[in-house]
Amino acid sequence: MLLETEGLTKRFGGITAVDGVDFALEAGELCSIIGPNGAGKTTFFNLLTGVLEPSDGSIRFAPSGDGGPEPAVDITAASPNETALAGIHRSYQITNLFPTLSVLENVRVAAQASRGSDSWKLWRNVADFEEHYAEATAILERIGLADEAETVTENLSHGEKRSLEIGVALAGDPDLLLLDEPTAGVSSEGVDEVVALIEDVAADHSVMLIEHNVEMVMDVSDRIAVLHRGELIADGPPEDVRGDEAVQEAYLGGYGREESAEGGEHAEGDAAADGGRRASAGGGPP
Numbered sequence: 001m002l003l004e005t006e007g008l009t010k011r012f013g014g015i016t017a018v019d020g021v022d023f024a025l026e027a028g029e030l031c032s033i034i035g036p037n038g039a040g041k042t043t044f045f046n047l048l049t050g051v052l053e054p055s056d057g058s059i060r061f062a063p064s065g066d067g068g069p070e071p072a073v074d075i076t077a078a079s080p081n082e083t084a085l086a087g088i089h090r091s092y093q094i095t096n097l098f099p100t101l102s103v104l105e106n107v108r109v110a111a112q113a114s115r116g117s118d119s120w121k122l123w124r125n126v127a128d129f130e131e132h133y134a135e136a137t138a139i140l141e142r143i144g145l146a147d148e149a150e151t152v153t154e155n156l157s158h159g160e161k162r163s164l165e166i167g168v169a170l171a172g173d174p175d176l177l178l179l180d181e182p183t184a185g186v187s188s189e190g191v192d193e194v195v196a197l198i199e200d201v202a203a204d205h206s207v208m209l210i211e212h213n214v215e216m217v218m219d220v221s222d223r224i225a226v227l228h229r230g231e232l233i234a235d236g237p238p239e240d241v242r243g244d245e246a247v248q249e250a251y252l253g254g255y256g257r258e259e260s261a262e263g264g265e266h267a268e269g270d271a272a273a274d275g276g277r278r279a280s281a282g283g284g285p286p
């Protein structure tokens with residue numbers, strides 16, 4: 001087990017945003033988290049990365065899987081810096097890049113930061129710098145932005161910025177990568193590139209993905225976990241989740257059901273109406 005939560009709960013006053021979630025991720029999996037707006041997906045990521053402290057429950061992370069050389073650690077109360085150093089990196093829904101730095105510098109700074117506080121010492125040695133530079137250059141090759149290395153980041157297209165976000169999260173070679181709506185706001189031509197990048201990255205990383213694009217999620221995921229009003233209502237392979245009654249009811253609104261393809265009485269909801277590209281984008285009770 002790479003990551004395990006038990007009874008994970010977050011309350012904001014009277015709202016329970018994440019409600020007793022038992023979840024486990026195996027090393028190497030690509031698991032998508034889906035659910036209506038306000039279901040608790042981003043709060044779940046915020047708990048896993050230490051941005052928020054749980055009201056209840058626990059989080060355990062074993063960077064090399066159970067039985068691997070690195071022991072499991074309790075990260076329930078860890079800070080964002082500590083979860084990052086433990087090996088969990090994240091890309092954000094809202095861009096988190098330094099707009100006036102070059103594309104290469106954004107990744108190089110992330111590579112440097114991922115090595116921990118020592119790397120911020122003023123006297124850091126040239127060898128370290130060279131290493132971070134080489135890592136950043138290799139990441140830009142991987143994410144298809146090598147030709148833009150010297151471009152000022154704010155001049156990239158939106159799709160390129162989303163790819164660079166993934167590149168920044170890759171710096172320091174994380175064990176687990178959390179991607180929060182990596183295709184949000186990307187044009188339809190750009191989406192294919194971001195999806196190809198996610199598949200490439202998932203080939204040698206464990207990945208958790210928050211995504212509203214159901215068609216894409218069904219396509220790329222090994223597993224799908226569905227949150228609804230903070231609760232995990234389904235968790236399994238895409239084909240099982242697609243056929244799950246509770247999930248259809250809460251989120252998919254007929255997506256992938258035979259009846260909807262035939263225009264039957266169950267073809268309600270945003271997902272069915274727009275071919276399932278963005279299920280319940282504005283819908284679902286909070």
Ligand SMILES: Nc1ncnc2c1ncn2[C@@H]1O[C@H](COP(=O)(O)OP(=O)(O)OP(=O)(O)O)[C@@H](O)[C@H]1O
Nearest residue numbers: 012015017035036037038039040041042043044286
């Ligand atoms: N800092 C906060 N303070 C108070 N309430 C919050 C806070 N963050 C989230 N919430 C509430 O918690 C619930 C879950 O929100 P969250 O953003 O996690 O949902 P989500 O599934 O990520 O939604 P979306 O798909 O719109 O991004 C919502 O009711 C939201 O209003």
